[in-house]
Amino acid sequence: MLNNDLHRSISAGEQERRDAQKIGNRMLGRVVACNGSHATIAAVAEHGDTDLTELWSVGRLISISVGSNRVVALAYSMQSGERQWAEGEDTKFHIEVELLGEVRVGHDGREEFSSGISAYPYLGAIAHRIRSADLLRIYDAGKNDTCTIGKLSQDESIDAAIHVPSMLSKHFAIVGSTGVGKSTAVSLLLHKAIEADHRLRVLILDPHNEFAAAFPDHAVVIDTDTLDLPFWLMRLEEFSEVIFRGRPAIPEELDIMRDLIPEAKRAFKGSDSGLMRRSASEKSSLTADTPVPYRMADLLALIDERLGRLEGRSDKPFLRALKMRITSAINDPRYHFMFSNNTIQDTIMETIAHIFRIPGDDRPISTFQLAGIPSEVVNSVASILCRMAFELALWSNGAIHMLVVCEEAHRYVPA
Incomplete structure (x- = not known):
């Protein structure tokens, strides 16, 4: 709903203004302390009545009248004065709130919500139940093409809506304790996102292999059996994590x-078979981090060559150890998705098409199952995939919209 729609539906707001004059109707308490970001509100439950306290609960929004504006605050802590409750007696309690913004009257006479605060609550300012019209203004996306994902828990008559392009234009996180429904919320948002944007491609890094079931008709599953991720895409730091486990x-x-x-x-680059010597003048500006194909056989041959030299005897123990590490990684079946024969050639186009769903074939989501990947290389694999996603979105000049979903990112994204 747009702000002008709220302005036209003024009758409910006028009724709430009249109710605001009746202190017993909407008044919850008064401000007794305030700083730049938080405030403390004192309230009284008369004769142990819980009707007032039911309106106070952690996570609810309230408003504080400051002149013609209303400061919006979120309750995050509450306690009675003596930490006890007496039936039939007045009970005083304090509520700690976080100041979020304010509803103010704009230059055109319309009320609008702003995340800034022009006038902070004064001592004695009245805190009251927030108006439904103010909740609408707070959660109004300001766009017509929004997607409804549910209802507000504080007022179930109000739709909870998102504007997909605005959401995907920035980084965002879904947080919460175990069991609150984070994965369900992510699945709901992704369903709405792919419905709203047909150019969107989604890569889910799935450490528990749980998201494939949420998108049976819109996703492909990528695991170590169906993945060929060329080792030469790794930077030196990432490759060393694999070699040194x-x-x-x-x-x-x-x-x-x-x-x-x-x-x-x-x-x-110079020859498709065996090593090829090139003079210093012919050498290109390749580095260990340049994403250019090479053969492990060539790397091992270069190590053998250095081992056969007469000079540099102090390096030979390190050369032998390095050769053993590389050979061990190549022969480890857990790393087959990186060192198989299919990863030797320049297969970057096939890799991008498979992982990032180009073309999508009505399945724009890739669920990359990390559970089968050795834990010591998960960081490197996630780093490669995120870097590829960034480069693909950058160099497509907006033709491809890319979303990377990092489930439990703290497990594989360095702090």
């Missing part, structure tokens, strides 16, 4: 990889 890298071995990986990339 999540442990800190040995500096000498890391330096060797930093020198030899560009040589292996140049060898692959």
